[in-house]
Amino acid sequence: MLIPLKRCAWCSDDPLYQNYHDHEWGVPLHDDQGLFELLCLEGAQAGLSWITILKKRAHYRAVFDGFEAQKMTNYNAEKVASLLADAGIIRNRAKVAGFISNAAAYLKIQAEGEHFADFIWQFVNHQTIVNHWATAQDTPASTPESEAMSKTLKKRGFKFVGPTICYAFMQASGMVDDHSPDCWRRSGSE
Numbered sequence: 001m002l003i004p005l006k007r008c009a010w011c012s013d014d015p016l017y018q019n020y021h022d023h024e025w026g027v028p029l030h031d032d033q034g035l036f037e038l039l040c041l042e043g044a045q046a047g048l049s050w051i052t053i054l055k056k057r058a059h060y061r062a063v064f065d066g067f068e069a070q071k072m073t074n075y076n077a078e079k080v081a082s083l084l085a086d087a088g089i090i091r092n093r094a095k096v097a098g099f100i101s102n103a104a105a106y107l108k109i110q111a112e113g114e115h116f117a118d119f120i121w122q123f124v125n126h127q128t129i130v131n132h133w134a135t136a137q138d139t140p141a142s143t144p145e146s147e148a149m150s151k152t153l154k155k156r157g158f159k160f161v162g163p164t165i166c167y168a169f170m171q172a173s174g175m176v177d178d179h180s181p182d183c184w185r186r187s188g189s190e
Contacts, residue, residue: 005184009136017051026185028128028174032116035173036106037067040099042169043160044090059088064099072103098159105157123149130177139178142167
């Protein structure tokens with residue numbers, strides 16, 4: 001008999017969610033493009049559950065041109081209207097506009113000669129912070145690092161990057177390890 005893996009309490013029995021938890025959430029991500037996409041999707045999640053965005057992620061990738069920032073900055077009113085009419089994404093005008101603003105801000109960082117991954121990972125001194133929360137309820141909604149990230153991203157022109165969104169982004173991108181102590185993915189548990 002197989003013993004089921006222990007996962008973080010937030011991870012439901014949904015196979016899509018379990019796959020995300022087991023193979024993506026908390027895994028250090030250092031790819032500029034992947035980090036840009038994840039930051040946008042975390043912003044789309046504001047006010048919603050992550051599983052909602054996860055189920056729409058493939059469609060987001062399709063309609064936002066694979067999150068190619070250069071293409072996104074060239075979206076015209078017709079493209080924006082088609083996005084706002086697309087039931088496959090969250091049809092929120094501010095969030096769609098935020099993706100486009102984020103693309104421009106992302107490209108500006110790269111134009112200044114900096115890799116987005118280096119820029120983002122500076123907030124954790126370029127290494128994963130392994131937290132030791134006793135329970136899931138002890139995990140904060142934001143930290144001084146996510147507050148600093150939020151403030152800097154906003155100054156750079158990014159949208160939907162409040163401290164709570166930034167902390168969720170940090171967790172998802174492996175900048176912090178917030179897997180629960182009994183989770184099989186916990187650092188040192190694998």
